[in-house]
Amino acid sequence: MKIYFAGSIRGGREDKELYLEIIKHLQKYGNVLTEHIGNKDLTKLGEDGLIDKWIYDRDMNWLKEADIVIAEVTSPSLGVGYEIATAERLNKRILCLYRPQPQKRLSAMIAGCGNFTVTEYTDLENAKSVLAAFFSKI
Numbered sequence: 652m653k654i655y656f657a658g659s660i661r662g663g664r665e666d667k668e669l670y671l672e673i674i675k676h677l678q679k680y681g682n683v684l685t686e687h688i689g690n691k692d693l694t695k696l697g698e699d700g701l702i703d704k705w706i707y708d709r710d711m712n713w714l715k716e717a718d719i720v721i722a723e724v725t726s727p728s729l730g731v732g733y734e735i736a737t738a739e740r741l742n743k744r745i746l747c748l749y750r751p752q753p754q755k756r757l758s759a760m761i762a763g764c765g766n767f768t769v770t771e772y773t774d775l776e777n778a779k780s781v782l783a784a785f786f787s788k789i
């Protein structure tokens with residue numbers, strides 16, 4: 652199973668450690684195409700030397716290849732939103748993971764879309780349970 656994990660990069664790297672742990676856990680279920688999202692050295696400036704068009708083409712090709720898309724949507728990210736919309740158009744199975752935040756609500760474009768699952772979670776252990784339930788239905 653090929654898994655595309657999406658998480659914020661230029662939208663902010665506050666959750667990078669959590670992305671790394673989720674990615675490690677996802678490797679139990681399949682091949683995570685986008686392991687670099689959890690790279691602690693990947694800053695908002697991104698992967699050194701890669702030009703945007705190259706990144707876009709690579710990521711869109713991976714998205715087409717993927718069987719499943721898992722998106723961590725707590726940090727608002729244009730790129731993650733774009734990937735979710737593209738995955739929806741490609742009829743991929745999508746799970747969005749969201750940690751509710753004080754004073755901030757998830758975009759209605761994600762929370763209100765009926766074509767994929769958005770699940771709230773609290774921490775890594777809880778995310779693991781959410782993922783177990785999601786993958787058990789596949």
Ligand code: 6K6
Nearest residue numbers: 657658659660661662696697698728729730731
């Ligand atoms: C270069 C300079 C700054 O950021 C970079 C980009 N590096 C990226 N490498 C890989 N994937 C990327 C990159 N930038 C965006 N993406 C894709 O968009 C990833 O798959 C993420 O899920 C998503 C993050 O989007 P932003 O808008 O938060 O960057």
